[in-house]
Amino acid sequence: MRKSDRKPDDEATSRRRMLGLLGGTATVALAGCADEEDPEDGDIEDEDPEDGDDEEGTAERTNADKAQAAWERAVDNPLPEDEGLRQDAYVEMEEAVRDDAVLVPIYHGFTELFWYDYVDVPLTGALGDHWQQHNNTQVDGQDELNLINSTFDELDPIMSTDTASSRVITQIYENLSQFPNGVPEVENQLLDEFEVSEDGTTWTFTIRDDATFHDGGDVTADDVKYSWRRSVESPNTERRGFTLNQPVGLGIDVEMDDDGPVPDSLAVEVIDDQTLEIELVGPNPDVLDVIAYSSFAVIPEGYVGDIDGYDGEVSHQEFTTEVANGTGPFELDEFNADEDVRVVRNDDYYGDVADVEALNWEIIENDDAIWTYALEQNADIFEIPTPFYDQDAVDADTDDRNREVGTYGPAGGLNEEVNYVGISELSTYYFGFNAENVDAPVRQAVAYVLDKQQVVDEVFAGRGTPAFSFLPPGIWPTGADGYDAFVDDYPYSRGESDLESAQEVLADAGYTADDPAELTLTTYEDVAFETAGELVRDLLSGSGADIDLDVSQFSVLQNRGEDGDLEMYTLGWIWSWPAAPYGSFQLEPRNTRTEGMPGETNGFYLNWHTELEEEQ
């Protein structure tokens, strides 16, 4: 009933394109179906909003309708057995976004790690090296592992929003679940087992009984509850949303009043020393993925007194930079902000006790200094700054996780061959369009002329993955084959600039060189976005669309986005856990209404809801 005839047939595709050419405001064609489906009906929970559409065929729906329906279908069916249905729904959203070109992906981030031959380190996965615990890393001939990190300023897990602090926090603190080495497959960490109630809203976690904190104390359910309460009630938290929101987060129930969450009202109940139960506001298929995020890390109950009912053993300022007490394979030794960090082995670790005695991170921001430090073998695992990078020196094959694994060098100042892994990250950088301000044909013309490979080559010396979808290939809902099929069907240019099609689609919509569509592209200061913008502008000028480039501050771009002032803009999204909805929620047409931002809605600045038939 749900899965059949989802894919649009050819007729539907051509119809939709025709609607698109009319500027997405084909009221006549839509009138019939608007009668049939009262928009209010779509919100009634016990009725699948799709049913009405299925009966009369998909031809009259706009892409926005299609995306809205797909999102609702995914959210309304959160139980584990509906996995397949949700996956298809997320792909369908992608198709709608693609066909409507309301968001044109440019590239996915690509991380490359290099390490000397005397180091033996597990390969990093798509989530990045900041998820990697180094207790299984070996270094020949030295007792310590030396690394490079960027600047960061906090070791409090609920304040950590960047990868630099995560690299260190991951060694010290642990969560109930984890993504070992950053490979996007969730595994238990402090969790022993879990149970889910029939309706998917009550989760019972049993935590392992052999884990201890660095000060020797046992890990109990009370510690977990305290830690999770901090992520909600502490004034220091920067990730409250991850604990409370749904579907973008865990969605634990809590009482709110005017001052925010009521102290100790978070629906986490301690059953016994090893067991706790959480009550969610609705079923959530991604619970285990979400609780692997660092803001859910477990610290001893009462360690910091920044929530009601605790005085704290240490002050919050001490906790941020000076002391730490977690369960991880390493203990904090010294943190000199902006200079270096050192963690030493936890010999009582319940898992594999680390081989190396300590990890040292030198904090370096400058490319020249990073490269100098790496060449001196003062760093054992490192990244190569782009100015010193030579793509021809890479000799690598793709492994079963879609990573490039092999060797690099000798090249540049590097006199020896080093090990290499290249990982396509879970991040997407894109052109977005405010659908209210920019017509579909213009958006599609941009998609036609944008040569993503060229952007990657020119800006990153080839270190990026051209993006054809918003969801990165690493978490594509229907797997690698599904992703390949999606790319094969990609209607716009792949690896070239299809100027002819762009001109055609513009001419059909009545835009010519003499009477062009005019739009402003707003980017923030970022060389990749500026290059991509210039490329598209140069290609489209004189063929029916004049793009004006405007570079602004990041926050200005955000403010203008929320005001609905943007026409075409650039931004990126990085996945904090590998789940499709943590990303796709921003493409739900109703959630892209800029009038409700910030607060009521939190999608991309697309105003895509204006193309829903209920708005026509």
Next chain:
Amino acid sequence: MTRWEYFIKRVLLTIPVLFLVLSFLFVMLRMGPIDPVAARLGPEADGTDAELMRERLGLNDPLWEQYTDFVMSFLTFDFGQSWVVQAERDILDIVISSAPATIWLGFWAILLPLFIGIPLGFYAGLNPNSFGDYTASFGGILWQALPNFWLCVLALAALRRTRDGGGPFGFDWYTFGPDFTARSISITGTPDLDWISTTDLLFVPVPYVADWTALAIDTKLILPAALILGSASMAAELRIGRTAMLETINSNFVETAKAKGLTNRVIVWKHIFRNSLIPLLPVITSEAFLLIGGSVIVEQIFNINGLGRIFFQSITQGDLPMAGALLFIFTLIILFLNILQDFLYTVIDPRVGYEK
């Protein structure tokens, strides 16, 4: 007006300057385009999380309240806590922990030009239009024209290549002097400065060098950076030194001295040298301005965790109280140096200052 009245007037004049600076800082930092909340939370910021932080940082208070808070706390050196760069840490703490590296860098950056630039300039002035003069003057112009950031990158690349005897004639910067290769020390990085100790001499702590090897290491670490940082002022001192020398050498009193039958030695060292120092004094004190600005880029490239780098970070990341505090401190230093310079000037050269 006596000398002291003049001096007090100078000191009093700095008060309105200070208020102007404070107000300017406030307007620039708080009403400029940088949004600290966005800078702090990144592109994934959630509306409610952002609001929470906005409230916590006091950005929702009325502007005049923010202004009076700002002025009052700065005047009492209560800079509060950093917002972004080292969030929640006391700014005074950060400044105190990162100042020694910059002072160490600045010390060498002032010392090197003094002992290279001025002698070279005097030599060129004493031997005008000779080959040596042309070489020194041309070198000075070239040296001043080379931008610091470019010199830094070049120097680092060159030094990096000398590793394992890769330099010309097998020169190896790493093993030259204290051995960096054997100690696994990078040629970039922050000097530890833990060779300095204090001992109580009649209940007064007196600093002394406790570890000469560590001192050598820290000196070698800072030398390339200091040489580059001081390069511009070195060239300036060379050129002004040369001009001053030439001017003095041709003045009447030198001729008189010559006619009087004084030896060249006495004329040069007793009369010419001292008079030539007068125009050099403001050049030397004003070097501090250059050092503060220049250390931003030099510290960044040589990975030195000093005030310059912290300042750069706080500006680019929208850490308003941090950037403001540093600017305020820099302003104080410059005001102080200005007063000191005027003071020294009036003492050294009686013709300046108190006669209108």
